[in-house]
Amino acid sequence: MDDPDGSGDPDGSGDSVDSDASGPGIVGPAADVDVPDALADVVDADTGEGELERTIGLTGGLAIGIGTMIGAGIFVFPGLAAENAGPAASLSFAIGAVVALLVALPTSELATAMPRSGGGYFFISRGLGTAPGAIVGLGLWLGLVFASAFYLVGLGSYAGQVFLEAGIALPVDPAVPLGVAFGVGLTALSLFGTENTASLQNGIVTVLLVILTLFLSYGSLDALGVFGTESTPERFFPPGGLLPVLQTAALVFTSYLGFAQVATVAGDIKDPSRNLPLAMVASVLVVGVFYVVTVFVATSAFGSARLGEFGETAMVEVAREFIGFPGAIAIVIAGLLATFSSANASILSASRAVYAVSRDDLIPAAASRINLRYGTPHVALGLAGGPIVVLAATGQVELLAEVASFLHLVMYGLICVALIRLRRERPDWYTPSFRCPAGLVVAGVGAFASFALIAFMQPASIAIGSVVMTLSYVWYRYYAIDVDLEGDF
Amino acid sequence: MTETPTEDGGAQPETEDPTESGRPSVLVPLAVLEGESLPNGTPELLASAHVVLLGYHVIPEQTAAEQAREQFGETAMSKLGEFADRLAAAGSDVETRLVFTHDEGTTVDRLIYEHDCLAVLVPNSTERVESVLVALRGTVGVGRNTRLVAGLFSESDVEVTLYHALNEGESIADGESFLNGVRADLVERGMAPDRIEVVVEDADAAVDAIAGHGESHDAVVMGETDPSVTTFVFGMPSEQVAERFLGPVLVVQRERPEE
Known part of the structure; x- marks a missing residue:
């Protein structure tokens, strides 16, 4: 079995690497980084099978990033985080933001060098080789599956809150059944819907930011004693000191998983050299500020223990405390919108992750078939939607969130490693139009921080994450051992 | 590649502006993969034109454009090639472009700019052009x-x-x-x-x-x-x-x- 593979492969892959490397090499020097996007021109050059229209602008990119992220950090985590870390939970969110930024900058550089759909998986498989690529690619698919399931449970909690606000008593907690129902609905919607989901996403994000800005401004002023009574601050650090803060940072890191989603649609973004880095970095900064302020406001309204009792929908009670019933309703609506858009974006991203590995023959090509009638990748969407619904049914919010973070953090760490390697080796095809400032340092710290954060997770999450990675590797050995992706475009 | 009169749509040098050389540029957009074909009468109508034949395929937001191109690019290109041959046989000079897009408006508009098109054809059929x-x-x-x-x-x-x-x-x-x-x-x-x-x-x-x-x-x-x-x-x-x-x-x- 070694012979046919061994003799055929080096020739084939050697050829393709050579010819491809010379292509961009010729174009590179002539097309300096300037208007019009030289980078997009190279990628979009007609290969004889048609061009691709780039239709997502900066606003669209920001909406993807913010829309994917904001659902979790504000509407699901504050109660859980405060219970674990007290007011210092805002520090946990700040740590998450720093880690995310450290990764977002190297990701931006890689994305402008390889603006293809597939995001982190694409960078790692091309920069580090097939084995890490396969682990990350399959891991990213499942990581997004876990993340989507987590968002769906959050969405279910807010949908259940609607019944509570309406005074309808239900015999069981409706969060999980509703989450499952939404999971089925959203998958069906993305299979058959041809609605313009992008403009819907833009609208949702705008409405959300308006509601949150009003609410948080009011809450902050109140907490600082501008009107009402200044709240007596709790002791900032929890009894356990810094450890619970770091553990909470690991838990809530799920709130930052969205920025790299911008890179998964890199192939559709206009003027990628400018818009990709801007959208990624800006969306992390925006949501980071919102998260920190949210926790500050929440912990000044109630004690941490009380917040923890409220669980996923703690923010509704915070709003009720400040503004009364209308505030509670506003936050319920915002929570529904936010978790809905996060869940929707993650399901779509998971299907794109399946496409990316299938295109590279890491899984059977049938997985990326597009249904000509609806134009949607029905197999990939099924591979995303099916497991998502099953996981949502478990209702294990914290576990789902941590496993999602685990799998993403592995990818983020490896993205940083890939940047370091590419900067060192400077292959011909590597001509990013955005260069991360102090790249090696940022990437080094980013890689360290990503891997370090994993260490603060619950043992169960680490175990499940490791099993997923091991299975991905075994699959690679079994199915895709003869695929060579390094430097392959 | 088979012998077709189509030119690569990539970077067209500005040396010979088709509108200056007397042939007006006309954009003909066709949704090739949705079964839209070159309507009867079009080759006769545009016999003296510089035709920019645009095959487009609109894909929903949830699908990556690359994914659609990979699967349908070849089919679409060969259909487009047939249409281009028919146009060229009637006398027009033809450029073909194939675009996978999430928004046909953006694409049509971009191509009107790029090729400086005088007109866009709403492709309906006619039996004769008299x-x-x-x-x-x-x-x-x-x-x-x-x-x-x-x-x-x-x-x-x-x-x-x-x-x-x-x-x-x-x-x-x-x-x-x-x-x-x-x-x-x-x-x-x-x-x-x-x-x-x-x-x-x-x-x-x-x-x-x-x-x-x-x-x-x-x-x-x-x-x-x-x-x-x-x-x-x-x-x-x-x-x-x-x-x-x-x-x-x-x-x-x-x-x-x-x-």
Whole structure:
């Protein structure tokens, strides 16, 4: 079995690497980084099978990033985080933001060098080789599956809150059944819907930011004693000191998983050299500020223990405390919108992750078939939607969130490693139009921080994450051992 | 690659501007993968044109454009090649572009710019091309209409009817002098005077009137609608005319500002 593979492969892959490397090499020097996007021109050059229209602008990119992220950090985590870390939970969110930024900058550089759909998986498989690529690619698919399931449970909690606000008593907690129902609905919607989901996403994000800005401004002023009574601050650090803060940072890191989603649609973004880095970095900064302020406001309204009792929908009670019933309703609506858009974006991203590995023959090509009638990748969407619904049914919010973070953090760490390697080796095809400032340092710290954060997770999450990675590797050995992706475009 | 008269759509050098060399550029957008094919009569209508044949496929947001290209690119390209051959056989010079897009409007608009197209065809079929209705609204941008009409038909024996629905405050005499001016311009550009007819009318609804007159013609040439609305071919009145008239409509595009 070694012979046919061994003799055929080096020739084939050697050829393709050579010819491809010379292509961009010729174009590179002539097309300096300037208007019009030289980078997009190279990628979009007609290969004889048609061009691709780039239709997502900066606003669209920001909406993807913010829309994917904001659902979790504000509407699901504050109660859980405060219970674990007290007011210092805002520090946990700040740590998450720093880690995310450290990764977002190297990701931006890689994305402008390889603006293809597939995001982190694409960078790692091309920069580090097939084995890490396969682990990350399959891991990213499942990581997004876990993340989507987590968002769906959050969405279910807010949908259940609607019944509570309406005074309808239900015999069981409706969060999980509703989450499952939404999971089925959203998958069906993305299979058959041809609605313009992008403009819907833009609208949702705008409405959300308006509601949150009003609410948080009011809450902050109140907490600082501008009107009402200044709240007596709790002791900032929890009894356990810094450890619970770091553990909470690991838990809530799920709130930052969205920025790299911008890179998964890199192939559709206009003027990628400018818009990709801007959208990624800006969306992390925006949501980071919102998260920190949210926790500050929440912990000044109630004690941490009380917040923890409220669980996923703690923010509704915070709003009720400040503004009364209308505030509670506003936050319920915002929570529904936010978790809905996060869940929707993650399901779509998971299907794109399946496409990316299938295109590279890491899984059977049938997985990326597009249904000509609806134009949607029905197999990939099924591979995303099916497991998502099953996981949502478990209702294990914290576990789902941590496993999602685990799998993403592995990818983020490896993205940083890939940047370091590419900067060192400077292959011909590597001509990013955005260069991360102090790249090696940022990437080094980013890689360290990503891997370090994993260490603060619950043992169960680490175990499940490791099993997923091991299975991905075994699959690679079994199915895709003869695929060579390094430097392959 | 098989021998086709199509040129690669990539970076077209600006040395020979097709509009200057007498051939007006016309964009023909076709949704190739949705079964839209080159309608009958189109090759005859555009025999003297520089045709930019755009095959497009609209994909939903949830699908990566690359994914669709990988799966459908080849099929679409070969269909497009057939259409290009038919156009070229009738005499037009053809460029093909195939685009996978989430938004056809953006794509059509981009290609109008890139190829500096004088007009966009709303592709409907016609059995023959013997008489063409040219609806003119006013003096603004009328030069592009005459360039297109003369470019397409001066070498053929197509009958052209210039039509003008009176604007508010205009007299029949005003309208006629406007159209006679256009006619003189066409003659100067090589059209035979006896093939040009002039009709001025006081019509309430220009769209209805144009569609009505269109019925006794094989094709309609009309202007883009409203400069303030982004310039999609499928903009309102030209679309309405095309729907009712059922034949090919050439929508003359406004002058595009330099980017």
